[in-house]
Amino acid sequence: MNEKQRQPGTAGVDRPRIQAAVREILEAIGEDPDREGLQDTPQRVAKAYDEFFAGLVQDPAEVLGTTFDISHEELVLVKDIPFYSTCEHHLVPFHGSAHIGYIPSPEGLVTGLSKLARLVEVYARRPQVQERLTTQIVEALMTHLDPRGAIVVIEAEHMCMSMRGVRKPGAKTVTSAVRGQLREASTRSEAMSLILHG
Ligand SMILES: Nc1nc2c(ncn2[C@@H]2O[C@H](COP(=O)(O)OP(=O)(O)OP(=O)(O)O)[C@@H](O)[C@H]2O)c(=O)[nH]1
Numbered sequence: 001m002n003e004k005q006r007q008p009g010t011a012g013v014d015r016p017r018i019q020a021a022v023r024e025i026l027e028a029i030g031e032d033p034d035r036e037g038l039q040d041t042p043q044r045v046a047k048a049y050d051e052f053f054a055g056l057v058q059d060p061a062e063v064l065g066t067t068f069d070i071s072h073e074e075l076v077l078v079k080d081i082p083f084y085s086t087c088e089h090h091l092v093p094f095h096g097s098a099h100i101g102y103i104p105s106p107e108g109l110v111t112g113l114s115k116l117a118r119l120v121e122v123y124a125r126r127p128q129v130q131e132r133l134t135t136q137i138v139e140a141l142m143t144h145l146d147p148r149g150a151i152v153v154i155e156a157e158h159m160c161m162s163m164r165g166v167r168k169p170g171a172k173t174v175t176s177a178v179r180g181q182l183r184e185a186s187t188r189s190e191a192m193s194l195i196l197h198g
Pocket residue numbers: 087088089128129130131158160161164165166
């Protein structure tokens with residue numbers, strides 16, 4: 001699909017193909033895809049997948065492209081950024097909060113706060129595992145903002161552990177990725193304490 005045809009905020013997935021596959025799944029579970037309540041389901045699922053995987057066609061360089069020259073040499077932290085992602089093993093959601101901090105470059109390259117939340121969306125809206133989501137965000141910050149240091153902490157509940165398999169609703173997975181000066185014990189513990197206790 002070319003860029004003009006793709007609706008904003010979507011991946012431009014092959015909707016007819018997803019529709020056909022969903023119809024197959026409905027038949028495979030013993031349902032009747034033609035019964036009233038399910039008639040539009042393949043189409044709805046295709047539309048939803050277009051949103052769930054919108055990050056596949058988004059470029060972090062574009063998101064972090066707007067920077068300001070503000071001389072701030074200390075930690076900038078945006079915490080409790082809610083996100084929904086899709087576990088690549090089971091294609092069910094995992095969701096939770098991301099916390100992102102960085103110490104701007106000596107040139108004071110600072111991005112808009114909303115761009116940090118947009119960056120989470122770019123990587124969350126893909127088939128994912130939590131560890132990769134965490135490192136991709138921190139690496140994008142390092143590449144595009146050239147900060148002195150960066151930290152990303154993600155807390156999430158995985159539906160594949162809650163509603164199936166081991167069935168442990170409420171279990172939280174916490175991952176972190178730390179780069180540059182934030183690896184140093186004192187700055188790291190300052191950031192962690194702000195993340196955990198505000
Ligand atoms: N490390 C990591 N594991 C994940 C993530 N999301 C899901 N998983 C795990 O991926 C594993 C897949 O294990 P498999 O044994 O191949 O699949 P399974 O038989 O469905 O596993 P169970 O969930 O234990 O029933 C499971 O242990 C999941 O909990 C993630 O983001 N990171």
